[in-house]
Amino acid sequence: MRSFIYYVREFLRPEWIRKFFSVKTAPLETPTYFKDYPALTGKECTGCFSCMMICPAPGAIAVLRKKDEWEPEVYPGHCIRCGLCVEACPEGVLSSGRILDLTGHDRTTFASWYHLEVDDNLCMRCGNCCVSCPVNRQIDPQLAGTGTSASDEVIMRIEGGRVRILHEEKCTGCKTCEENCPNRAIRVARMVEGVHLEEAEA
Amino acid sequence: MSILQDIKNAVRSRSIHVAYVDVGSCNGCDIEVLACLAPRYDIEQYGIYVHNNPREADVLLVIGSVTPQWVDKLRDIWDKIPEPKVAVAIGNCPISGCVYARRGTLTSPPVEKYIPIAAQVPGCPPRPTEILNAILSVAPLIYKDYEEKQL
Incomplete structure (x- = not known):
């Protein structure tokens, strides 16, 4: 009987009731190391097409001629966020997550040919x-x-x-x-x- | 009328029932949808319930590029969902076909050819938070004041 009263008292506390009805886990934030769609870093693209060559998804990246300079464009409906274009670019035009930091640290790169x-x-x-x-x-x-x-x-x-x-x-x-x-x-x-x-x- | 509508709005904002259908993909996006149910993302805290039953669904999550066997069946599933309803394309496959959009494959994306799609979540696969955000942002657009919009 005492335990029953204890439970009723415990659950009638305003703080408990408030928490019960408004409980919510903290909003999830995307971690900083998340490999999102490649973004431009602002460095100059030379138009070597290494990114287009290595891209495994059809139609995901295109290097476009914009006025006087080349600029890679990523298409979200096609891109699979593998990050290979970021790694393959010799100029570091694209960045995504911490791929550039890791390749710089490990001194790795890609060589490709047909x-x-x-x-x-x-x-x-x-x-x-x-x-x-x-x-x-x-x-x-x-x-x-x-x-x-x-x-x-x-x-x-x-x-x-x-x-x-x-x-x-x-x-x-x-x-x-x-x-x-x-x-x-x-x-x-x-x-x-x-x-x-x-x-x-x- | 408006009080009734307010009650409906309040109830619908906390009671979104979801069915998902995989019309031919690698199952990666299915796993991400299931990850939404797990305690880390906990889709039910937002009042979204996954039943996988089109008869009681409000939102249909379409996953995968459409294979020939699914062309008529996807339409059937869409017709079974009661109004108001909304379809969300999850992943790259329903948008572009992703890696299946190659010569020699039988798939025929995009899925918009078969049912009306209200929102697209690109990604291969998309993050569970992106799926959650898409459902939460598209549902109020369709369900809020639905009856008043019909008049």
Whole structure:
């Protein structure tokens, strides 16, 4: 009986009743280290497109020409907030959370290039890839309709009845060759390698 | 009329019933919606209740890019929800298709093609606080003075 009275008294205290009806956990704040959408730091963008190249989400980032300078723009409906663009940018144009601090501390960066691969079983040697490639056309304007070329500087050319890739490092990753290949024999792969800089370089 | 409306407004602001439907995603956003129920975020302190039943729902959380099997079923679920109702797209998938918006996939985003969407919460996945904020900010816009707006 005494305990019952004790409980009734305890629960009739105005302070207890007030707390019972107005209880609320503290409003949640986003932590400072949260990797939000990349924001511009104000540094100058050189238009190297490293961010667009490394972005894994389709249509998430675009480097736009605004008057006289380049500026990356992030699209929230597409961006997955992985932060790879922040890490890949050599100029530090973008920032998100503490990625820049961490990469600066660990002296890590990315090296990336494009790898071209032709499946000889699917390729029918039409030369569409060599002809459509914008880099090829710039290097050798006289590139023949069959994809043969006299120049040794082109990315790829038809040589002895098959596609030979000469200068993979000149590829800009536009994938025009992939689109123009009737058999989807040529594939452009994006290669990325994590690099640990030496102390002197950093 | 206005007193009744005031009572309705007060009740509705503390009683938002939520159903969520995953129309084909990686389940990451489902986990974030479930995280809202956990004590850390505690969605029920704001008067939001997750029932997963369209017949008693006010808010439909749509997650995922739409797969062919969901095209007609999503419309069915939307029709079953009584008025006033609102749909919120959670995550990138219902907005753009996210990583599924590639050649060779069967999904057909955005979800606005199938049901009217009132709010979008971008993110892959969005934070639970972002989901909470979206529900809390879109619900009063739809439910406040709903009957008076109908007249």
